[in-house]
Amino acid sequence: xxxxxxxxxxxxxxxxxxxxxxxxxxxxxxxxxxxxxxxxxxxxxxxxxxxxxxxxxxxxxxxxxxxxxxxxxxxxxxxxxxxxxxxxxxxxxxxxxxxxxxxxxxxxxxxxxxxxxxxxxxxxxxxxxxxxxxxxxxxxxxxxxxxxxxxxxxxxxxxxxxxxxxxxxxxxxxxxxx
Amino acid sequence: xxxxxxxxxxxxxxxxxxxxxxxxxxxxxxxxxxxxxxxxxxxxxxxxxxxxxxxxxxxxxxxxxxxxxxxxxxxxxxxxxxxxxxxxxxxxxxxxxxxxxxxxxxxxxxxxxxxxxxxxxxxxxxxxxxxxxxxxxxxxxxxxxxxxxxxxxxxxxxxxxxxxxxxxxxxxxxxxxxxxxxxxxxxxxxxxxxxxxxxxxxxxxxxxxxxxxx
Numbered sequence: 001x002x003x004x005x006x007x008x009x010x011x012x013x014x015x016x017x018x019x020x021x022x023x024x025x026x027x028x029x030x031x032x033x034x035x036x037x038x039x040x041x042x043x044x045x046x047x048x049x050x051x052x053x054x055x056x057x058x059x060x061x062x063x064x065x066x067x068x069x070x071x072x073x074x075x076x077x078x079x080x081x082x083x084x085x086x087x088x089x090x091x092x093x094x095x096x097x098x099x100x101x102x103x104x105x106x107x108x109x110x111x112x113x114x115x116x117x118x119x120x121x122x123x124x125x126x127x128x129x130x131x132x133x134x135x136x137x138x139x140x141x142x143x144x145x146x147x148x149x150x151x152x153x154x155x156x157x158x159x160x161x162x163x164x165x166x167x168x169x170x171x172x173x174x175x176x177x178x
Numbered sequence: 179x180x181x182x183x184x185x186x187x188x189x190x191x192x193x194x195x196x197x198x199x200x201x202x203x204x205x206x207x208x209x210x211x212x213x214x215x216x217x218x219x220x221x222x223x224x225x226x227x228x229x230x231x232x233x234x235x236x237x238x239x240x241x242x243x244x245x246x247x248x249x250x251x252x253x254x255x256x257x258x259x260x261x262x263x264x265x266x267x268x269x270x271x272x273x274x275x276x277x278x279x280x281x282x283x284x285x286x287x288x289x290x291x292x293x294x295x296x297x298x299x300x301x302x303x304x305x306x307x308x309x310x311x312x313x314x315x316x317x318x319x320x321x322x323x324x325x326x327x328x329x330x331x332x333x334x335x336x337x338x339x340x341x342x343x344x345x346x347x348x349x350x351x352x353x354x355x356x357x358x359x360x361x362x363x364x365x366x367x368x369x370x371x372x373x374x375x376x377x378x379x380x381x382x383x384x385x386x387x388x389x390x391x392x
Contacts, residue, residue: 002245010245017243018236025235026228035241036341040321046245069321106231113228127193128225129232134195152193153185159224160217 006049012058013045019130020062026125027070029114041066057136064140067122105163112162116155123148124155188218192225306335306356314339315352315369315377333360345370351380 002010017038024034024041045052045065052061113121119141126132126140127148134152138145179187184207190196191204208215310326314337318324323338340353350371357364367382 014243014245017240021235021240022232026232031235031238034235036321039241039243039341040319042243042245043248043319046248072321072323102230105227106234109224109227109231124228125232129229134190134193149186149190149195150182153182153189156189156221156224157181157185159228160220163224163227 002046003049009049009052009058010046013042013062016059016062019059020066023063023125023130024066024070026110026113026129027066027122029110037066037070041069044069059130060132060136060140063126063130063132067140071118108163109159112159115162116158119143120151120155120158123151124159127152128156184214185217185221188214188221192218192221306337306358311337311354311356311369312377315354315371320352333358335359340366 020038020041021034024037025031028034028037041062045062048065052058113124116124122141123137126137127134132140134145134148137148141148187196187200187204187207191201196204208218306326314322314324318337318339320339320342323336326335326337335356335358338355340355342350342352344350351368352371353366353368355364355366364385365382366385367379369377369379371377
């Protein structure tokens with residue numbers, strides 16, 4: 001059983017599950033793997049609640065745990081391989097709820113994220129998606145703020161370039177109307 | 179100013195990370211350089227697209243997180259067991275296809291009878307001993323990987339425990355993944371812990387180099 005003195009922390013952590021899933025989804029590229037990763041991270045967090053320092057951000061602490069579990073357990077090549085060879089049924093279901101155009105864009109951007117170097121991917125997810133400050137990201141990842149600044153810019157640049165390079169739909173020529 | 183420096187400034191502006199003085203300088207840049215303005219808008223656009231894209235996971239059901247279940251149990255890995263049986267069945271389906279699908283169906287039955295199985299071999303096929311696998315099954319938390327040096331070789335093998343679930347009759351099952359750098363071989367399987375404490379392999383399969391299950 002959870003020590004009653006930690007119950008409030010547990011409730012706060014559990015309430016943040018959607019954010020942690022989204023972060024994990026960005027890291028793994030798979031909804032199934034994201035849920036496994038978050039599950040394992042919660043397991044680790046709940047058995048280390050005494051290590052959280054009051055006054056520091058609970059979400060940052062959890063992001064660090066997710067990142068650690070991810071790096072310990074998942075080979076980045078598998079993330080890319082998954083995009084190359086597999087389609088997650090849950091992804092398909094989710095896509096049905098979006099327009100075809102946005103689904104293609106969503107898929108494209110996730111592929112591009114999977115192709116980023118791991119250190120750029122995690123910074124991008126923390127800052128651009130989860131709204132973590134550069135200082136907090138530097139503390140989570142234990143790197144200087146300047147490194148965070150550089151990595152996020154490179155990651156965004158790579159995504160913009162990748163989206164620009166994707167095949168454009170052919171426009172119907174209007175020459176025949178002239 | 180090179181492109182990387184410009185991108186860093188625009189990114190930092192987007193993230194609200196610039197001090198006042200630098201902020202003014204970047205605003206001036208944006209007013210005088212249309213391409214910088216376009217670059218900033220492309221960054222903002224890709225951020226928005228990324229948030230929406232990853233937000234799709236929250237259109238799927240949220241797995242239940244039960245902290246009390248996670249920290250209870252006699253072995254650390256048992257604390258993590260809260261994966262629904264349906265998810266466990268999906269693991270079997272994913273790994274084994276139709277034959278193992280039949281087995282999975284039986285596994286979801288309360289107090290299921292003994293599952294059809296092959297006799298556990300004394301050794302896995304590329305140098306990882308059964309004792310090493312048993313040790314991983316018994317002691318590793320889900321998501322843990324350990325590297326081993328194969329006896330008599332300079333090659334490495336890795337054992338991962340992927341996930342854990344509990345059958346309705348009280349037995350625990352775990353998905354494992356063993357690979358060898360020397361042979362480029364990989365075995366993925368499911369082992370269940372009998373009430374006696376013994377681990378029995380219930381299914382195993384051998385993905386090819388691309389990770390495709392036969």
